[in-house]
Structures are given as structure tokens and as C-alpha cells.
Amino acid sequence: MGAYLWLVWYDAAAKLSPKHWTLSVTYEHHDRAYATVYEISDEFDGYYKSRVIRRVHLTSNHPSGAYGGRILLGEVNDNVLRTLEAYSDTAAELVNSQNRKRGRGSANCHDWALIIVRSLEDAMLLPQGALARLEKCPRVG
Numbered sequence: 575m576g577a578y579l580w581l582v583w584y585d586a587a588a589k590l591s592p593k594h595w596t597l598s599v600t601y602e603h604h605d606r607a608y609a610t611v612y613e614i615s616d617e618f619d620g621y622y623k624s625r626v627i628r629r630v631h632l633t634s635n636h637p638s639g640a641y642g643g644r645i646l647l648g649e650v651n652d653n654v655l656r657t658l659e660a661y662s663d664t665a666a667e668l669v670n671s672q673n674r675k676r677g678r679g680s681a682n683c684h685d686w687a688l689i690i691v692r693s694l695e696d697a698m699l700l701p702q703g704a705l706a707r708l709e710k711c712p713r714v715g
Contacts, residue, residue, distance in 0.1 A: 576649045577601050579700065580609070580632065581687060581708050584639040589715050594638040595683045597662075597690060598630075599655065603646075605633045612662045614669065614686045620678050622686070624666040626659055645711055647691060647704040654699045658690075665689040684713055 577599050584594040598609035609632045614622040633641050665686045672681040691708050694700040 576651060577655060578603055579647045579650045579654070579694075580644045581647055581691075581711055582609075582611070582632065582644040583642045583712060584636040585642045586639055586715055592682055592684065592714055593642060593712055594636060595687045595711070595713075596636070597647075597658070597687060598632060598644070599650070599658065600632055605631075607632045612658060612690075614662070614666045614683050621670045621673065622666050622683075624659070624662040626662070642712070645707055647708060648701040650694075650699060654694060661690045661693060662686075665693075 578601070580598045580600065582596050582598050584596075586593050594613070596611050596613040598611045600607040600609045602608075608629050611627040611630050612624070613627070614624050617623050632644065635641050668689055669681040669686050672685070673679065687708060688705070691700065691705050695702065695705050
């Protein structure tokens with residue numbers, strides 16, 4: 575049985591602030607499908623931590639803002655589902671590393687999602703073009 579991998583974004587508090595991006599996995603292809611949400615959250619020390627939230631409606635609001643939209647990145651198999659949490663943890667470490675080198679805020683959830691999707695597409699676990707679609711998604715506002 576396959577699953578669907580989505581990029582979901584949430585409206586920012588201000589027009590010039592970054593939207594919050596998450597990656598969500600569903601087994602159904604409709605708005606009210608339950609999802610497992612993968613994201614990074616800003617910790618009190620200024621660094622990001624990977625986390626997983628289960629049984630959330632795909633189009634639910636998020637504490638960071640109202641549901642803004644989504645894009646289907648592709649169907650994924652069980653191998654991806656088994657490793658997605660590890661991909662998320664590794665991508666969070668890479669984002670934190672960049673922030674330590676270049677200054678806090680130089681990388682965020684957008685970079686985290688790009689790292690994961692690029693890795694999955696390079697490993698041929700996501701269809702070609704998923705990264706290009708993700709790069710066109712709204713980042714601000």
C-alpha cells in the first residue's frame with residue numbers, strides 16, 4: 575500500500591515573515607485525510623529540533639498559523655515511511671549547522687524540506703520533478 579507525501583504550508587503572522595513548512599504523509603488523497611506531520615520547530619536555544627505529530631487532518635491549522643495550502647510531492651513506499659524520521663533528524667542537524675556557521679536564521683524549515691525532498695528524489699524514492707514543484711511553493715506571508 576502506498577502513501578502520499580505532501581508539502582503543507584501555514585500562513586505567517588506577518589506579510590514579510592516566513593511561512594511554516596511541514597512534510598505530511600497520508601494514506602488517502604483528500605482534504606480531511608489524517609496525516610503524520612514531520613516538521614522542525616525552533617527551540618528556546620535558537621536551534622531547530624525535528625518532531626513528528628500523528629493523526630492530524632491534512633488541512634488543519636497549525637500553532638504557527640492558519641492552513642495556507644499544500645502540494646502533492648508524490649507517492650512513497652514503505653521504505654520512505656520507515657526512514658522519513660531519520661531524514662528529518664539529519665536535515666534538522668544540517669540546518670542547525672548552517673545557522674551556526676552563517677548566523678541564526680540563515681536556514682529554516684524551507685531549507686529543511688528542500689534537503690529531505692532533494693535526498694529522496696536523488697535516491698529515486700520520489701518522482702522526478704518533486705523538488706522543482708517544492709521550490710515554487712510560497713515562502714513568505
